[in-house]
Amino acid sequence: MAGGWAKDGAEQEQIDNTVEDALQRVRSQIPTGEGLKECEECGAPIPEGRRQALPGVRLCVGCQEAEDAAQQATSPYNRRASKDSQLR
Template sequence: MPDEIDRAQEINEQLLGDAIAAQQRAMPRGESLVECEDCGEEIPEARRMAMPGCRKCIDCQTLHEHWRAL
């Protein structure tokens, strides 16, 4: 018979799985842009390969995430 700690662990694992799934759904998909939609600079091929569907260079993405968090 599971005790409270086992049940808490099950809930924690479910919440973590849900959070990971939500993050994956929020990730861009499709073909990456070759040029950043904000500054027009070329997006390096390594970034386009690592982050399919990216639309911003790393500098603009960092700024976007920083200002969104505020």
């Protein structure tokens, strides 16, 4: 139920836009092109199976996990207090 100047369905439209923005951000981070044989961070060899599973891979598993943890710690989204999570 929208109130004030908001049109009906405005809440769902806002949720849809938030989800689409997040998907675009994640899609832009997906590596493309030929993957590396050695990790660009630590120089460790990247196994053939990982390179086949993730075309464009640039990091070994350990460095990728560290990068994912760092990105999650600095995420601009407060998932616990977001209005989207309260609407579900």
